[in-house]
Amino acid sequence: MSGELTWRDAEKSDRPALEQFTCTGPAPKGPNHRPLPHPRPWEQEAQTGIRTRKPPGATRDIYRVGTTADGTIVAVAVAGTLDEPSYTNTYKLMVLAVATSVRGAGGEVADACMRDVLGQIGHRARADGLAAVLVLSQVDPHNEPSRSMCQRHEFTSAGVRGDYEVWIRHIAIEPLRA
Numbered sequence: 001m002s003g004e005l006t007w008r009d010a011e012k013s014d015r016p017a018l019e020q021f022t023c024t025g026p027a028p029k030g031p032n033h034r035p036l037p038h039p040r041p042w043e044q045e046a047q048t049g050i051r052t053r054k055p056p057g058a059t060r061d062i063y064r065v066g067t068t069a070d071g072t073i074v075a076v077a078v079a080g081t082l083d084e085p086s087y088t089n090t091y092k093l094m095v096l097a098v099a100t101s102v103r104g105a106g107g108e109v110a111d112a113c114m115r116d117v118l119g120q121i122g123h124r125a126r127a128d129g130l131a132a133v134l135v136l137s138q139v140d141p142h143n144e145p146s147r148s149m150c151q152r153h154e155f156t157s158a159g160v161r162g163d164y165e166v167w168i169r170h171i172a173i174e175p176l177r178a
């Protein structure tokens, strides 16, 4: 599937599609169709984050989408630098999600999305003249698919910060050959 996808920066014109982006099932309904708590609130949080985050966003944010041949957005990743002085040369993965239509298929689209966003971080770091960057991902402890994805991409556990596990990956920036 990933071979058929196109990876590109999100644009303002993607906003309507992103406002409908669906990476988790609906919240169940109780009596009188009243919504009950979502069984995986961490997924709902990611979905709400995508639906409300308007590209292109902050100038320094990396906001990427993967689209099928007909232009449907099936994957989204957003990464940005951290302003905190103790996190220089650090990018944080704000969100990475794949559409429900491509979930449960062995992680192919998720992995392609992760490779794309890490590649973009590498390009940006090289353009900034950095020799290395740290990529940080905060994972809800209940989010097994997210933790598995980080492990597949050589993130290592860096403990817990508040309600989240912290996973980090170092990327060495290869200098461009003259």
Ligand SMILES: CC(C)(COP(=O)(O)OP(=O)(O)OC[C@H]1O[C@@H](n2cnc3c(N)ncnc32)[C@H](O)[C@@H]1OP(=O)(O)O)[C@@H](O)C(=O)NCCC(=O)NCCS
Binding pocket: 023, 024, 025, 042, 043, 046, 047, 094, 095, 096, 097, 098, 099, 100, 102, 103, 104, 105, 106, 107, 108, 109, 110, 111, 143, 145, 146, 149
């Ligand atoms: C994190 C994510 C990108 C990883 O994608 P992935 O590697 O393709 O993994 P899947 O989502 O297919 O999940 C794998 C497991 O979850 C379960 N699963 C599959 N489809 C699912 C669905 N539609 N809803 C919930 N769980 C599902 C399956 O048990 C699957 O197990 P398997 O590997 O034995 O088949 C993806 O899970 C996702 O988009 N989640 C919602 C957004 C999110 O939580 N992002 C991370 C925080 S920003």
